[in-house]
Amino acid sequence: MSESASTSFPQRAARAIKDEFLQQALAIATTRFVNSRNEVFQAFPQGEALRDRARQIKEAVLQRLDHYLEQLTDNVERLGGHVHFATTAEEARGIILSIARENRVELVVKGKSMAAEEIDLNEALEHAGIRVAETDLGEYIIQLAHEKPSHIIAPAIHKTKAQIADVFAKELRHQVAADPEVITRLARGALRDKFLQADMGISGANFAVASTGTVVLVTNEGNGRMVTSLPRVHVALMGVEKVIPSMTDLVVFLQILARSATGQKLSAYTTLVRGPRQAAELDGPQEFHLVLMDNGRVKQLAGPLREALYCLRCGACLNVCPVYRQIGGHAYGDTYPGPIGILMTAMLRGNGAVKDLAHASSLCGACAEVCPVRIDIPRMLIELREHLDREKIAPWPERVIFKTYARLLGRPALYRLAGPVSRLMQRPFVRQGRIRSLPLLFRKWTATRDLPPVAPRTFRERWGELERER
Numbered sequence: 001m002s003e004s005a006s007t008s009f010p011q012r013a014a015r016a017i018k019d020e021f022l023q024q025a026l027a028i029a030t031t032r033f034v035n036s037r038n039e040v041f042q043a044f045p046q047g048e049a050l051r052d053r054a055r056q057i058k059e060a061v062l063q064r065l066d067h068y069l070e071q072l073t074d075n076v077e078r079l080g081g082h083v084h085f086a087t088t089a090e091e092a093r094g095i096i097l098s099i100a101r102e103n104r105v106e107l108v109v110k111g112k113s114m115a116a117e118e119i120d121l122n123e124a125l126e127h128a129g130i131r132v133a134e135t136d137l138g139e140y141i142i143q144l145a146h147e148k149p150s151h152i153i154a155p156a157i158h159k160t161k162a163q164i165a166d167v168f169a170k171e172l173r174h175q176v177a178a179d180p181e182v183i184t185r186l187a188r189g190a191l192r193d194k195f196l197q198a199d200m201g202i203s204g205a206n207f208a209v210a211s212t213g214t215v216v217l218v219t220n221e222g223n224g225r226m227v228t229s230l231p232r233v234h235v236a237l238m239g240v241e242k243v244i245p246s247m248t249d250l251v252v253f254l255q256i257l258a259r260s261a262t263g264q265k266l267s268a269y270t271t272l273v274r275g276p277r278q279a280a281e282l283d284g285p286q287e288f289h290l291v292l293m294d295n296g297r298v299k300q301l302a303g304p305l306r307e308a309l310y311c312l313r314c315g316a317c318l319n320v321c322p323v324y325r326q327i328g329g330h331a332y333g334d335t336y337p338g339p340i341g342i343l344m345t346a347m348l349r350g351n352g353a354v355k356d357l358a359h360a361s362s363l364c365g366a367c368a369e370v371c372p373v374r375i376d377i378p379r380m381l382i383e384l385r386e387h388l389d390r391e392k393i394a395p396w397p398e399r400v401i402f403k404t405y406a407r408l409l410g411r412p413a414l415y416r417l418a419g420p421v422s423r424l425m426q427r428p429f430v431r432q433g434r435i436r437s438l439p440l441l442f443r444k445w446t447a448t449r450d451l452p453p454v455a456p457r458t459f460r461e462r463w464g465e466l467e468r469e470r
């Protein structure tokens with residue numbers, strides 16, 4: 001049983017907060033991402049208008065998703081590729097497994113793909129006797145460490161350099177210095193043979209352009225190019241929402257994606273894949289398959305999480321989130337971490353799966369501020385909490401407390417009375433001007449911090465006094 005299946009979110013979060021290595025790794029990486037993102041946007045005044053434009057494009061795509069998917073399918077097939085539609089994760093795995101079996105695949109090289117993580121593709125391939133080699137450096141590290149990604153774009157963000165050197169020493173039987181250049185050189189050497197031996201390459205897709213049938217990969221390591229061009233079969237797996245209308249739209253997204261993700265003006269590699277190798281081309285696969293995956297997305301076109309389908313998976317909302325920055329990605333317990341991850345988990349597994357996670361946000365709004373397509377994550381989280389309450393998924397004490405509070409706020413006379421009553425009730429608990437521990441249901445509020453007592457006078461009382469003094 002995985003750790004996330006056997007522990008609760010509060011337990012995982014508490015453990016993450018106590019993990020000094022994790023705290024150190026998270027602080028360094030997220031701070032670097034946030035600073036770079038802010039600097040690059042400050043020097044790019046047109047960025048704000050492009051974010052608005054990108055949002056409009058995403059909304060326009062969702063309004064005619066069927067049309068753009070049909071257009072994409074026609075164009076991929078015109079180029080000699082095959083298009084498959086998977087309604088569920090199981091179907092997507094089944095499609096990819098049968099392509100692998102038909103082609104007698106023994107070794108797969110993979111580019112980074114959150115969609116593949118979403119459907120546990122590696123496990124399915126390995127279960128079928130097919131070896132899988134991750135080729136993105138971060139993914140390679142966590143594959144060696146037998147872990148899952150903890151960030152959308154930086155899967156090994158939770159590891160320090162020293163920890164990575166230890167993993168290499170243990171798994172590759174090769175002592176290495178805790179130096180990124182040395183580690184990268186070793187990984188490159190280990191992966192080169194795999195690229196040459198692999199029968200199949202599997203990638204995700206950052207975008208797919210409907211009008212041309214082009215699948216677009218945005219990477220920094222060049223492994224995406226090798227995965228899509230060296231093996232004889234290439235399979236690209238993408239969520240249906242990744243389709244965009246035209247190359248002109250692609251230019252809009254490319255200008256804001258890397259800036260939001262890593263603070264780069266553009267990623268080092270932007271790979272455009274157009275079907276299998278054509279007659280006059282020197283490289284490329286003999287077969288190209290595009291798997292378009294629904295897995296709960298289409299239902300949200302008319303659902304409360306519709307806006308989450310705009311997501312570009314840049315990871316910017318994770319880097320600024322005060323909760324993610326403390327607990328990292330594994331504590332969320334599912335494929336997608338961070339604020340957008342809570343919404344994605346609700347989309348993929350239903351509201352019951354985020355009963356605790358829905359509260360893993362301070363609703364500070366930092367995520368919405370940096371999101372390149374301006375997804376209003378805090379609004380959706382509040383609505384999600386409301387659904388949990390309405391569907392009676394939230395724990396009963398929470399429902400009782402918030403119902404009582406709502407009644408109090410809705411009745412001015414009761415609200416006015418709440419001040420003096422609270423002052424009276426808190427008396428036994430106030431010590432030296434602080435509330436250090438509360439009993440029963442309120443115990444957790446004071447388990448790790450003191451609370452300030454209710455003020456001796458409310459704002460209204462103070463205001464009244466000031467008015468009288470004038």
Ligand code: SF4
Nearest residue numbers: 311312314315317371
């Ligand atoms: S929600 Fe916005 S900021 Fe977060 S990963 Fe998606 S596009 Fe990036």
